[in-house]
Amino acid sequence: MQVYKLCLKIIKKNIPVMLIYIFIYLSVSIVVTLSSSRQNNTGNDFTDTKANIAFISGEETPLIEGLRKELGRQANFINLPDKKEAQQDALFFREVVYILRIPEGFTQKFMAGEEVHLEKNSVPDSAKAAYIDLAVDQYLNTARFFLSTMGDVTQESLVKYLDDVLSQEADVKLMPAPAKTDVYGLVFSYNYMAYSLSSILVLGMAAIMAAFNNRDLRNRVSCSPVRETAANLQIFLASLTFAGVAWLTQIAFCFFFDIENVLTMNTVYLLLNSLVFTVCGTAMGFLIGSVVKGNEAISAVTNVVVLGSCFISGVFVPAQLLGETTLRIASFTPTYWFVKANNQAAQLTQFDLSSVRLVLSDTAVIVCFALAFFALSLVIRKVRRFS
Amino acid sequence: MFVHIFANRLRCLLRDRETMFWTFMFPLALALFFYMSLSNVGKGEAFQEIDVAVVNDSWYQENQFFRTALEEASRGDDRLFNLTLATGEEARKLLDDGKIKGYIIAGDPPQLIVNESGIYQSIIKSFLDNYTQTFRAVEKVLENDPRIYQEVFDSLGNRKNYVKEAPAAGGKPDNLVYYFYTLIAMACMYGSFFGMREATDIQADITPLAARINIAPVHKLKAFLSSTCAALLIHLSEMMILLAFIRYVLNIDFGPRAGYVLLTTVIGSITGVFFGAFVSAVVKKSEGIKVGILIGVTMIGSCLAGMMYIDMKYIILSKNLPFLYWTNPVNLLSDAFYCLYYFDNLNRYALNIGALSCITVLFCALTYLFIRRRKYASL
Numbered sequence: 016m017q018v019y020k021l022c023l024k025i026i027k028k029n030i031p032v033m034l035i036y037i038f039i040y041l042s043v044s045i046v047v048t049l050s051s052s053r054q055n056n057t058g059n060d061f062t063d064t065k066a067n068i069a070f071i072s073g074e075e076t077p078l079i080e081g082l083r084k085e086l087g088r089q090a091n092f093i094n095l096p097d098k099k100e101a102q103q104d105a106l107f108f109r110e111v112v113y114i115l116r117i118p119e120g121f122t123q124k125f126m127a128g129e130e131v132h133l134e135k136n137s138v139p140d141s142a143k144a145a146y147i148d149l150a151v152d153q154y155l156n157t158a159r160f161f162l163s164t165m166g167d168v169t170q171e172s173l174v175k176y177l178d179d180v181l182s183q184e185a186d187v188k189l190m191p192a193p194a195k196t197d198v199y200g201l202v203f204s205y206n207y208m209a210y211s212l213s214s215i216l217v218l219g220m221a222a223i224m225a226a227f228n229n230r231d232l233r234n235r236v237s238c239s240p241v242r243e244t245a246a247n248l249q250i251f252l253a254s255l256t257f258a259g260v261a262w263l264t265q266i267a268f269c270f271f272f273d274i275e276n277v278l279t280m281n282t283v284y285l286l287l288n289s290l291v292f293t294v295c296g297t298a299m300g301f302l303i304g305s306v307v308k309g310n311e312a313i314s315a316v317t318n319v320v321v322l323g324s325c326f327i328s329g330v331f332v333p334a335q336l337l338g339e340t341t342l343r344i345a346s347f348t349p350t351y352w353f354v355k356a357n358n359q360a361a362q363l364t365q366f367d368l369s370s371v372r373l374v375l376s377d378t379a380v381i382v383c384f385a386l387a388f389f390a391l392s393l394v395i396r397k398v399r400r401f402s
Numbered sequence: 403m404f405v406h407i408f409a410n411r412l413r414c415l416l417r418d419r420e421t422m423f424w425t426f427m428f429p430l431a432l433a434l435f436f437y438m439s440l441s442n443v444g445k446g447e448a449f450q451e452i453d454v455a456v457v458n459d460s461w462y463q464e465n466q467f468f469r470t471a472l473e474e475a476s477r478g479d480d481r482l483f484n485l486t487l488a489t490g491e492e493a494r495k496l497l498d499d500g501k502i503k504g505y506i507i508a509g510d511p512p513q514l515i516v517n518e519s520g521i522y523q524s525i526i527k528s529f530l531d532n533y534t535q536t537f538r539a540v541e542k543v544l545e546n547d548p549r550i551y552q553e554v555f556d557s558l559g560n561r562k563n564y565v566k567e568a569p570a571a572g573g574k575p576d577n578l579v580y581y582f583y584t585l586i587a588m589a590c591m592y593g594s595f596f597g598m599r600e601a602t603d604i605q606a607d608i609t610p611l612a613a614r615i616n617i618a619p620v621h622k623l624k625a626f627l628s629s630t631c632a633a634l635l636i637h638l639s640e641m642m643i644l645l646a647f648i649r650y651v652l653n654i655d656f657g658p659r660a661g662y663v664l665l666t667t668v669i670g671s672i673t674g675v676f677f678g679a680f681v682s683a684v685v686k687k688s689e690g691i692k693v694g695i696l697i698g699v700t701m702i703g704s705c706l707a708g709m710m711y712i713d714m715k716y717i718i719l720s721k722n723l724p725f726l727y728w729t730n731p732v733n734l735l736s737d738a739f740y741c742l743y744y745f746d747n748l749n750r751y752a753l754n755i756g757a758l759s760c761i762t763v764l765f766c767a768l769t770y771l772f773i774r775r776r777k778y779a780s781l
Contacts, residue, residue: 046711061516064524089528099571100745107575107744108716116568134568138575142449142521145482146528148565153532155564157539163557164543164550180539185530186513187523190497311420319431326435338442 018236018246022223022253029222032314033215037264040211044272047203061187063088066143067111069095069102073119078126081174082117082154085181089150106136113137113147125155126170128162157181202361204272205285209292209350210325212265214317216296217303219257221313223250224304254297262293284360284374291381292353298388299349305392305399324348334358349384352377403620407628415636421595426640429589430647436585437652440578451484452522455496455505458487462508471533472506482529506530571746573657577712580740582654584709587735589644590670591700596633597678598692600626601769605683606778616778626773630675638671657743662751666742669758670735676765677731683772703732734758 068090072079083092093111095102105111116134124131133151137144154177161168161176168176227233227250236246266289270277299320307316325331327341328350334342345351356377363370415421456462456472463469476485488496493505497517504516504526511534516523536558543554573579602608604626606616615625645667648654656663678696685692706726708715715736719727727733734754741751 043710061523061527062519063527064519064521066521089524100750103571103575103744104716104720107577107580107740108712109577110716115565131564132566133564135565136568136570136575138447139567140448142447142525145449146521146525148563149525149528149532151565152561152563153528153535156561157535159560159562160536160539160557161543163560164554165546176539176542180535180542183511183531183534183538185511185527185534186509187527188513188515189519190494190515190517315420315423315428318428323431323435326439332439332443336443336446337439341438341442344438 016249018241018249019253021226022250023256025222025226026219026253026257029218033218033261036211036214036218037268040207040265040268043207044204044268047207048272061189064143064146065089065091066113066147067091067093067109068113068115068147069093069105069111070115070117071095071097071102072117074117074122076122077170077174078122078158079117081177082151085154085177086115086147086150089146102136106138109138112141112143115147115151122170125158126162126173154181202285202357204269205289205357205361206330206354208265208269208289209328209330209353210321212261212289212293213296213299213324213350214321215261215265216258216293217300217317217321218313219261220254220297220300221304221307221317222310223254223257224301225308225310225313228304228308254301258293258297262290265289280366281360281363284363284371285357288353288356288360288374288378288381291378291385292349295349295353295381295385295388298385298392302388302392302395305395324350327351329354329358349381352380352384356381404624404628407620407625408632411629411632412636415596415599415633418599421599425589425592425595425637426643429585429592429640429644433582433585433644433648433652436581437654440581444576444578451481452526453486453502454483454526455486455488455493455502457490457493457505457507459490459508465508467537468508468512468533475529482525573655573743575744576655579654579656579743580708580712580715580736582648582652583736583739583743584704584707584732586641586644586648586667586739587670587707587732588700588704588709589641590667590735591674591677591703591732593633593637593641593671593674594678594681594696594700595693596637597630597675597680598682598689598696599678600630600633600675601679601682601773602689602692603629604773605776608686623770623774630679634671634675637675638668641667641671655743656739659742662742662748663739666735666738666755669755669762670731673731673735673758673762673765676762676769679769680765680772683769700732703730706730707733707736709736728757729761731758731761734761 066089068086070083070086070090070092072083086092090113093105095105095111095114102114106114114136116136118131118134121131121133133155135144135148137147157180158173158177161173165176227236237243241249266286269285269289273282276282303313303316303320307313324345327337327345328334328348329337329342329345330350334354337345342351356374359374359377363374472483472485475481476483486493486496486502488505490507493502493515496502497505497515503520503522504514506526507513507515512530514523514527514530516526540554540558544551603612604615604622606613616622618625642664645663649656677699681695681699682692685695704710706714706719706723707730708719709732715733719730719733734757738751738754738758741748741754745751
C-alpha cells in the first residue's frame with residue numbers, strides 16, 4: 016500500500032492550509048448563528064416590525080411628545096450624537112434607516128394651520144421608510160382633521176383625542192406557514208460547506224494529482240513492481256479516505272451548529288446532499304489536478320472556481336437576493352444545485368415521494384456534474400498520456 | 403544604471419505569473435463576483451408594491467368607504483398594494499402558495515390574515531389601522547357635532563404628506579458600494595507581494611539573486627529604489643485598471659472627486675508595496691512564512707474594515723477599537739473612498755490620508771533601517 020500511504024502523506028502536508036478553511040467556516044458560522052439567534056422569535060402571535068430610527072426634535076411640546084409615543088409602536092429609537100457626520104454614518108451603515116427632524120416652532124405653526132413639514136433622511140425608497148412615513152402622516156393628518164373640524168382645541172386635548180383614536184388597531188391573525196421561510200439561517204451551516212468542504216477537497220485532490228503528474232514520479236511508479244491498476248486503486252482508496260474524513264469533519268461541525276434539528280428527516284436529506292456534493296467536490300479536485308500544473312496554480316484556480324461559484328450560487332448571499340442572470344449562470348455549477356437542494360430539503364414538512372422529488376432531482380444533477388468532471392479528467396489524462 | 407535596473411526588473415516582475423495573478427486577476431475576479439452577488443441585494447431593502455388579496459364578500463361590497471380606501475391605495479405608480487379580489491378559500495390558497503403577503507377580510511375592525519410577521523405585513527396592518535383610526539376619528543367628531551357632516555368629509559379628502567426628504571449633502575446611503583471600496587483597499591495591500599520580492603531580492607543572505615546584485619558596483623539603495631519603482635509602476639497600473647473596471651464596467655459610484663480617488667489609490671499602492679518590503683526586511687524566515695504574514699495581516703485588516711460583514715467596521719472597529727481603526731491601512735483606505743463618496747467635506751478624508759501617510763513613511767523608514775549597510779562576512 017505504498018501509493019496509498021504516499022497519498023495520505025501528501026494530504027497531511029496540506030493540512031495546515033486546509034485548516035484555514037475550517038477556521039473560516041467556524042468563524043463565519045459562529046457569526047451567523049449569533050446574529051440569527053438575535054432575531055426575534057415571534058412564536059404564534061403577530062408582532063409589528065420595528066424600524067430603527069433617530070428622532071431629533073428641536074422642541075418639546077405635547078404634540079411632539081405624542082408623536083414620539085405613537086411612533087414607538089413602529090420604531091426603536093436610537094440615540095445618535097448631535098453631529099451631522101455621525102448621523103450620516105449611522106444611516107449609511109444602517110444603525111438607523113430613518114432620521115426624523117422636527118424643526119423648532121413646528122408645533123406652533125401646525126396648530127395655527129400653517130403649511131409645515133418635518134424633515135427626514137432615509138434609505139431611499141426603502142420599505143421601512145415607507146412604513147414610518149405612513150405612521151407620521153397618519154398622526155399629523157388625524158391631528159389636522161381634529162383641528163379643522165373641532166374648532167378651538169388646546170394642544171393637550173388634541174393629544175388626548177389622538178391618543179384615544181390612534182389606539183384602534185386592526186385584527187391580525189397569524190396562520191401557520193405551510194413551509195419554513197427563513198431558509199437561509201436554517202441551512203446556512205450546510206450551504207457554507209460548499210465553500211469550506213469543496214476548497215478542502217479540491218486542494219487535497221489536486222495536490223495528490225499534481226504529485227502524480229510529476230514525470231519522474233510517474234516513471235518511478237511505472238517501473239515499480241506495483242501494477243498500474245493496483246496503483247490507481249490505491250489512489251482511489253486514498254481519495255475515498257480523504258473525502259470521507261473531510262465530509263465527516265464537516266458534518267460534525269454542521270451538527271454542532273444545527274443541534275436542534277439533528278434528529279429530523281430534513282437532516283437526512285441534507286446529509287444525502289452533502290455526501291453527493293462531497294463526491295462531486297472530489298471529482299472536481301481530480302479534474303483541476305489533472306488540468307493544472309504546479310501548487311501555486313492549484314491554489315489560484317481553487318480560489319477562483321470555489322469562491323466564484325459560492326458567490327453566485329447563494330452560499331454567501333441568500334439565493335433569493337441574487338439576480339436572475341446571476342442564478343442562470345450559477346446553474347452551470349454544482350454549488351447552485353447543492354444550495355437549491357439544501358434549501359428545498361430544509362423546507363420539507365411532508366416526506367412523501369412527490370414532496371421529496373424536487374430535492375432528489377437537484378441531488379441527481381449534482382451526481383451528473385460529478386460524473387462529467389470524472390469523465391472529463393479521465394479523457395484529459397488519457398490524451399496527455401499519449402501526447 | 404537606474405533605467406537598466408528599472409527596465410530589467412519590470413520584465414522580471416511581469417513574468418512572475420503568480421504575483422500577477424494575486425495582485426491583478428484575483429481582485430478583478432473578486433470585484434466581478436461581488437457585483438454579481440451584491441447588485442441585487444439593495445432591491446431586498448427597496449419597497450415593492452405589496453401583493454394582497456381582499457375577500458370579496460357582501461361586507462366588502464356594501465362598505466363603500468373601505469372599498470374606496472383600498473382601491474385608492476392600489477392605484478397609480480406610487481401605490482401600496484397590488485390588490486386581488488378573491489373568495490376566502492382562494493385567498494387562503496394564494497397565501498399558502500406565497501403569492502400574497504396577506505389577505506384582508508372587511509369588517510369592523512377589518513381583519514388581516516398573514517402567515518408570518520414582517521415589514522410588508524406590518525405595512526398592510528398599518529394601512530388597516532389607519533382606516534380604523536380615521537373611521538373612529540370621524541365618529542368622534544360627529545358625536546360632538548353631527549351637523550358638520552360635509553366639513554368632516556371635505557377635511558378627510560385633504561390628507562397631506564408631512565415628511566420631506568432633506569437634501570443630501572453627499573452620496574446616497576447605498577452601503578453596497580462600500581464592499582467595493584474595501585476590495586480596492588485590499589488590492590492596494592496586495593501590492594505587498596511586489597514589495598516583499600523587492601526586499602527579498604536585495605538581501606544577499608536570502609536569495610542567490612540578491613547575492614549577485616549585492617556584488618554589482620551599484621549603491622544598494624539605488625538598486626532597491628530602481629526595482630521598487632518598477633514594482634510600483636506595475637502595481638499602480640494594475641490598480642488603475644481595477645479602478646476603471648469597477649467604475650466604468652461595474653458602474654460603481656465613487657462620488658464627484660475623481661482626482662482624490664486617484665490620489666488615494668496611489669497612496670494605497672505605495673503603502674502596500676512598502677508594507678511588503680517592511681515585512682520582508684524584518685522577518686528572516688522562508689518566503690512561505692512571509693507570504694502567510696502578508697495574507698494574514700491583509701485579510702484580518704480587510705475583515706475588520708468590513709469587507710465580509712459591514713457591521714464589523716461600524717459597530718466593532720469604529721466604536722470599540724479606535725486604535726485598530728487608525729492603524730489598519732485597509733480601513734483607512736476604504737474609509738477614505740467612503741468619505742469621498744458620501745460626505746461633502748474633506749475633513750475626515752484628510753485625517754484618513756494623514757494617518758495612512760504616516761504609516762507608509764514608517765514602513766519606508768523601517769525598511770531602510772533594516773536593509774541599509776548590511777554586510778555579509780560569509781554567505
